Amino acid sequence: xxxxxxxxxxxxxxxxxxxxxxxxxxxxxxxxxxxxxxxxxxxxxxxxxxxxxxxxxxxxxxxxxxxxxxxxxxxxxxxxxxxxxxxxxxxxxxxxxxxxxxxxxxxxxxxxxxxxxxxxxxxxxxxxxxxxxxxxxxxxxxxxxxxxxxxxxxxxxxxxxxxxxxxxxxxxxxxxxxxxxxxxxxxxxxxxxxxxxxxxxxxxxxxxxxxxxxxxxxxxxxxxxxxxxxxxxxxxxxxxxxxxxxxxxxxxxxxxxxxxxxxxxxxxxxxxxxxxxxxxxxxxxxxxxxxxxxxxxxxxxxxxxxxxxxxxxxxxxxxxxxxxxxxxxxxxx
Amino acid sequence: xxxxxxxxxxxxxxxxxxxxxxxxxxxxxxxxxxxxxxxxxxxxxxxxxxxxxxxxxxxxxxxxxxxxxxxxxxxxxxxxxxxxxxxxxxxxxxxxxxxxxxxxxxxxxxxxxxxxxxxxxxxxxxxxxxxxxxxxxxxxxxxxxxxxxxxxxxxxxxxxxxxxxxxxxxxxxxxxxxxxxxxxxxxxxxxxxxxxxxxxxxxxxxxxxxxxxx
Numbered sequence: 422x423x424x425x426x427x428x429x430x431x432x433x434x435x436x437x438x439x440x441x442x443x444x445x446x447x448x449x450x451x452x453x454x455x456x457x458x459x460x461x462x463x464x465x466x467x468x469x470x471x472x473x474x475x476x477x478x479x480x481x482x483x484x485x486x487x488x489x490x491x492x493x494x495x496x497x498x499x500x501x502x503x504x505x506x507x508x509x510x511x512x513x514x515x516x517x518x519x520x521x522x523x524x525x526x527x528x529x530x531x532x533x534x535x536x537x538x539x540x541x542x543x544x545x546x547x548x549x550x551x552x553x554x555x556x557x558x559x560x561x562x563x564x565x566x567x568x569x570x571x572x573x574x575x576x577x578x579x580x581x582x583x584x585x586x587x588x589x590x591x592x593x594x595x596x597x598x599x600x601x602x603x604x605x606x607x608x609x610x611x612x613x614x615x616x617x618x619x620x621x622x623x624x625x626x627x628x629x630x631x632x633x634x635x636x637x638x639x640x641x642x643x644x645x646x647x648x649x650x651x652x653x654x655x656x657x658x659x660x661x662x663x664x665x666x667x668x669x670x671x672x673x674x675x676x677x678x679x680x681x682x683x684x685x686x687x688x689x690x691x692x693x694x695x696x697x698x699x700x701x702x703x704x705x706x707x708x709x710x711x712x713x714x715x716x717x718x719x720x721x722x723x724x725x726x727x728x729x730x731x732x733x734x735x736x737x738x739x740x741x742x743x744x745x746x747x748x749x750x751x752x753x754x
Numbered sequence: 755x756x757x758x759x760x761x762x763x764x765x766x767x768x769x770x771x772x773x774x775x776x777x778x779x780x781x782x783x784x785x786x787x788x789x790x791x792x793x794x795x796x797x798x799x800x801x802x803x804x805x806x807x808x809x810x811x812x813x814x815x816x817x818x819x820x821x822x823x824x825x826x827x828x829x830x831x832x833x834x835x836x837x838x839x840x841x842x843x844x845x846x847x848x849x850x851x852x853x854x855x856x857x858x859x860x861x862x863x864x865x866x867x868x869x870x871x872x873x874x875x876x877x878x879x880x881x882x883x884x885x886x887x888x889x890x891x892x893x894x895x896x897x898x899x900x901x902x903x904x905x906x907x908x909x910x911x912x913x914x915x916x917x918x919x920x921x922x923x924x925x926x927x928x929x930x931x932x933x934x935x936x937x938x939x940x941x942x943x944x945x946x947x948x949x950x951x952x953x954x955x956x957x958x959x960x961x962x963x964x965x966x967x968x
Contacts, residue, residue: 506799518931520798573800618932691930710874710927712866720799723792726860 476533479552480649486560487580487644495638496564497736502575504646506720511653512569513672514621515604515611522613523653530610532657541601541679544592551657554590555643558582562647563640563661568702568735570666573717579661581642585635593631593679601628601684602660603676620691627671628684628698629662630744638663638740641674664737666700697754701745702735706754770837777838781845784812785852802860809856810880813849814920814938820846821917821945828952840894843913847891850884876926883919886912914949917942 513523516530535551560580568574588600604625608614614623633639640661643650650656655672662669668688678684688696695709704714718727734741745753788808791797797804820842826832858867871881890910892898899906921942924935 502799510799514930518929520800520804573803613931616931616933618936619930620932621930707873710876712870712873715863717800717802717861721802723801723860726800726802728863 479533483555483643483649484647486555487647487649490560490562490580490644493561493563495740496562496578497566497576499564499566499576501564501578502719507575507577507645508651508653510719512571512667513653513655514619515613515623515625515673516653517613526612527652530607530652530656532652535657535675537658537674538676539591539678540676542594542596542681543679544594545590554587555582558586560643561640565640565661565663566735567661567663567667567670568716568731570668570696570700570708572711572713572715573719574729575719578646579640579642580644580647581640581661583637584639584641584660585637587641588634588677591677591679596681597631597679599628599630599680599682599684600634601626601676601678601680602671602674603678604671605673605675621687622690625671625687626685627660627669628686629669632744633662636741636744638737664702664734664741666702668696669700699745699753701750701754702731703733703750703754704731705733706751770834773834773838774841777841781816781841781848784808784849802856806853806856806861809849809853810924813846813853814924816842816846816849817913817917817920818938818941818945821913821942825945825948844891844894847887850887854881854884876923879919879926880923883916883923886916886919890916914946917946
């Protein structure tokens, strides 16, 4: 639903987003300062409790929807990676580069309220509240293989909205040849974005060709393992494009842009010889740093990682190969 | 007088022995920590990768400690440190051996060992450092020092090359955030820079010659 401001509110009356988003921090620090005085402390704790309650209501609502998610024929029957491993082993450089950093550093990340800016070649641009977008969608559970470009893989039961049905409500025009996505920038909550020696030009950006974005396999996930999407896995909404390397599945999305030209994508910009725009899983095209012929299926035992052959398009060739017919996949890696 | 001298020598030996054990156990600490992590399953779903990174990092740290011996001796007159440099160097090699073994047994595959070394420049650079280190480790016993004479000194100067290769290896395998390699590269830069400084600007002033040990 498009949010329209009533006319009687002047722009100067609107609280700046930054101020608005920092209100919890403000209340926390206020609570600490006035802790000596019982009455004001109780008052601010009351406000905090109400904030907490509203978030919990939201979590409950989404989880109720997640519980009612439809099973999907696209799901694999392979053994799932245990929940704890999915929570504690992530690449989410906004929270740090080590695999355990996202788990350790994402606790303070606030996912409510969450707005998504929709722009570009579409009939219904605007700022949308995630709550509204999810409320009106039928969620699906999709158990997908996730293949990281670093040659490890997992099997994860995602819950989300097929991206096509989400994008269609913004009514893209014929000029929408690509869709560009952007991750939130919040250095105060994302320590990785504060790093002085990072070559990433925040925000993290990714993009898909419109037919890839509209493909029935492409998912906008809001949950996993029957729960609301954990912060370290890209809360509150992320892409899951199962036939591409994991870095294409952008996390914590705040902007969607319909564009005519191939958009800027983060890894492709940092090292174009290592990360292509397409980044389709392809055992025949090696990454300069490692072979892509096989992968380590996680969790691995200590003496013997579960090494399995990597499949073309991560095993989704039947569904997606036609998207690339006639294309040289060695050149368009 | 002779008796007193012997007594002092005896005390000195005891102190040296205690220090030897101190260094020996300190060098084992990271390894014990790793064993503890393995036994308590604290390494996450990809233990091979975690073990490889851990050993690589500790090999680099120990190497930098080894390179700090000469400057510390010269600046703070810690002569006793020099007596234990061999052990520090051997520990750097010990962790490098574990690093290479875990990399190829637990992360990659032995069957693609050669292919990987040749194809991946960052592995090739690391391998070069490892081969040089092995050479230094093999020639570290006192008998070898005597046998090689002047050549030994020259050979063991390759520790500077190893330091540079190790840091290049770290930079090369890093993606996106260079905070860690920058940190270790800066330490290496200081440790090598101070030597250059002494060599070219303070040569005449350095009367003790202790710094020339390396």
